Amino acid sequence: MSLISSLGAQIIWAATATGKAMIFTWDIFRWIFRPPFRIRAVFEQMQEIGYYSVPVVAITALSTGGVLALQSFIGFKRFGAETMVGTVVAISMTRELGPVLTGIIVAGRAGSAMAAELGTMKVTEQIDALYTLSADPVKYLIVPRFLAATIMLPVLVIVADSVGILGGAGIGVGTLGANPIIYMQKTFEFLKLNDIFSGLFKSMVFGAIIGVVCCYQGFYTEGGAEGVGKATTRSVVISSILILIVDYVLTAILFGEAPGGG
Amino acid sequence: MADDTIIQVIDLYKAFGAKAVLTGANLTITRGESMVVIGGSGSGKSVLIKHMIGLLKPDAGRVIVDGKEVGALNETDLNDLRRKFGMLFQGAALFDSLTIGENVGFALKEHTSLPRRDREKIVTEKLDMVGLYNVENLKPAELSGGMKKRAGLARAIAMEPEIILYDEPTTGLDPVMCDQINELIISLQKKIGATTVTITHDMVSANKIADTIAMLLDGKFAAVGKPDEVFASKIPEVMEFCYIGKVLRETEAIYKRN
Ligand SMILES: Nc1ncnc2c1ncn2[C@@H]1O[C@H](COP(=O)(O)OP(=O)(O)OP(=O)(O)O)[C@@H](O)[C@H]1O
Ligand SMILES: [Mg+2]
Numbered sequence: 001m002s003l004i005s006s007l008g009a010q011i012i013w014a015a016t017a018t019g020k021a022m023i024f025t026w027d028i029f030r031w032i033f034r035p036p037f038r039i040r041a042v043f044e045q046m047q048e049i050g051y052y053s054v055p056v057v058a059i060t061a062l063s064t065g066g067v068l069a070l071q072s073f074i075g076f077k078r079f080g081a082e083t084m085v086g087t088v089v090a091i092s093m094t095r096e097l098g099p100v101l102t103g104i105i106v107a108g109r110a111g112s113a114m115a116a117e118l119g120t121m122k123v124t125e126q127i128d129a130l131y132t133l134s135a136d137p138v139k140y141l142i143v144p145r146f147l148a149a150t151i152m153l154p155v156l157v158i159v160a161d162s163v164g165i166l167g168g169a170g171i172g173v174g175t176l177g178a179n180p181i182i183y184m185q186k187t188f189e190f191l192k193l194n195d196i197f198s199g200l201f202k203s204m205v206f207g208a209i210i211g212v213v214c215c216y217q218g219f220y221t222e223g224g225a226e227g228v229g230k231a232t233t234r235s236v237v238i239s240s241i242l243i244l245i246v247d248y249v250l251t252a253i254l255f256g257e258a259p260g261g262g
Numbered sequence: 263m264a265d266d267t268i269i270q271v272i273d274l275y276k277a278f279g280a281k282a283v284l285t286g287a288n289l290t291i292t293r294g295e296s297m298v299v300i301g302g303s304g305s306g307k308s309v310l311i312k313h314m315i316g317l318l319k320p321d322a323g324r325v326i327v328d329g330k331e332v333g334a335l336n337e338t339d340l341n342d343l344r345r346k347f348g349m350l351f352q353g354a355a356l357f358d359s360l361t362i363g364e365n366v367g368f369a370l371k372e373h374t375s376l377p378r379r380d381r382e383k384i385v386t387e388k389l390d391m392v393g394l395y396n397v398e399n400l401k402p403a404e405l406s407g408g409m410k411k412r413a414g415l416a417r418a419i420a421m422e423p424e425i426i427l428y429d430e431p432t433t434g435l436d437p438v439m440c441d442q443i444n445e446l447i448i449s450l451q452k453k454i455g456a457t458t459v460t461i462t463h464d465m466v467s468a469n470k471i472a473d474t475i476a477m478l479l480d481g482k483f484a485a486v487g488k489p490d491e492v493f494a495s496k497i498p499e500v501m502e503f504c505y506i507g508k509v510l511r512e513t514e515a516i517y518k519r520n
Contacts, residue, residue: 117359125355128317132349133369133417134341 024138024216028146031139041144042151049110049145050152054159056109057102061160064097065089065167073176085178086187089168094195095255098160099153100247103206106153107239111214114145115235118218119228127219142219146211153207154200161199198255205250206243213239268293268425268457269314274323276309283309285481286323291474296451296458298468300503301478307461308352310478311427314459315347316340327425345373348423352430352461354414356402362389363398366416373421388416393442408435415443419450426450428460432467444470465507477503 072088118141121127130137165187172178217235221227269291276284283306291297299307312318313325316332325332330343356365367385370376376384382398389397392412402410415431431447432440444467451458451471462468468475469489476486477500485492485500493508495501501508 121358124358125351125353126357128312129349129351129355129357131317132315132344132347133372134344135368135372136337136341 021216025212027138028142031143038144042147045144045148046152049148053106053109057105057156057160058163060101061164062167065164066171069168069171083186085172086183087190090165090187090191091195093164094161094199098157099199099203102156102160103243104240107210108236111210111239112232112236114214115218116232119221119231122221123224142215145215149211150204150207153203157203202250209242210239266293270326272324275321287482289476289483293457294455296471296473298460298472298475305478307478308429346424348418349427350414350418350429354410358402361399362413366420369421388420392416422454425457430461432464447471469507469510
């Protein structure tokens with residue numbers, strides 16, 4: 001009985017939170033298109049979320065590209081397909097690893113900071129103070145963060161894709177002894193524009209997820225410093241999980257290719 | 263409702279979970295009046311004034327400001343109504359990411375078309391009024407508690423609002439500064455004809471600035487009236503709370519007689 005009732009309570013909690021998050025998202029979209037536009041705040045957040053994430057995204061992509069080249073070389077060698085290493089690295093990075101890794105890194109790095117900053121503002125009544133000054137906090141604080149995350153994720157993914165491919169090439173050519181010209185030729189021979197665009201589109205959605213989830217967690221923080229800590233953790237966990245789920249769904253629905261087809 | 267009523271709290275109920283905070287509070291505030299709200303810690307004073315400015319919604323009952331029911335307004339009307347208000351939060355609630363100057367000038371920048379130089383002049387003037395000098399470019403984290411409180415006060419009065427809500431304006435200040443802030447509250451009320459609602463634990467300050475004192479007890483107003491009337495109350499909790507105020511009044515009377 002207590003199991004059932006606690007399960008019921010959890011379901012009610014989840015349904016309420018989902019509903020609130022949807023209203024929150026609707027609120028964001030309402031304010032995006034209502035002047036005056038806070039362009040400067042958007043740029044500040046783009047710097048915070050995007051520019052400052054470049055090093056960690058680049059390092060991750062570099063090592064991922066390199067390891068991917070190494071691992072696929074080991075596997076492909078067993079059936080004599082070593083020349084395809086560049087192809088695999090390029091397709092994996094652009095379609096999948098670039099967007100997902102970048103999404104999760106930004107969720108951890110910038111999303112957590114967003115939740116912590118907004119959560120602190122909430123518990124110290126700075127958000128209430130905005131209301132009293134007739135400045136809507138959603139417009140003033142949330143919209144710039146949401147827009148910046150949505151815009152900057154694809155930009156970061158372009159960085160990740162390029163650096164990842166370079167990392168793969170570095171290992172392929174430098175360590176595994178591939179001919180640089182053939183490696184690069186193989187990299188681009190089978191790469192389609194759709195591979196790149198599907199990754200960029202997905203990453204835009206991931207950016208929106210990070211924006212909504214992390215801002216929501218911060219905006220509805222309760223319970224002092226402890227609450228801020230919990231909200232921060234939740235923002236990273238929830239946005240990462242959502243990214244992984246949405247990644248599969250988008251890939252399956254929008255960017256799948258019929259089995260056996262080209 | 264009389265014409266000169268500006269805020270009316272009618273049968274206000276508010277609970278947080280199982281905890282009932284306000285249980286049928288009634289209060290009428292007249293235009294230009296200095297109302298002081300007293301009451302024990304946790305009695306719901308901050309909750310009360312947050313209803314006046316629409317930060318909290320009543321569970322039951324109404325708060326009427328300038329003829330409009332606060333809890334029933336749509337977003338636009340509520341924002342317009344809030345322009346009439348200035349509010350000092352108990353914890354100052356300065357924006358961490360902005361400088362003190364930007365904090366104080368926030369509403370000026372958002373809601374007026376004054377050029378930057380004029381705004382800066384007003385900001386400096388308001389900071390002078392609360393006894394803060396050369397702090398415009400500091401961040402809130404660089405100020406002491408009392409300084410933050412005063413900066414918050416400067417932000418609350420920057421637009422010279424019709425109604426000013428002060429949540430414990432003198433808590434954490436030294437006696438000299440306390441006195442200066444009391445004087446400031448009185449002079450603003452006189453100079454711009456502002457209606458002020460002040461929450462305080464400091465009976466010296468209550469005695470000094472109040473036209474009317476209202477004591478919150480168990481979710482209702484147990485005593486409302488002129489300081490002399492409230493200090494003469496026979497309700498035990500009110501007597502206990504106002505003891506210092508009463509002594510102060512009597513001492514003043516003796517002093518004047520001699
Ligand atoms: N947002 C909230 N969520 C839950 N409980 C709250 C909230 N705000 C206030 N309370 C509760 O309401 C009660 C009254 O709080 P309030 O802040 O109004 O007290 P107060 O009279 O201002 O006290 P103090 O003089 O200590 O500032 C307290 O018990 C507090 O725990
Ligand atoms: Mg309080």
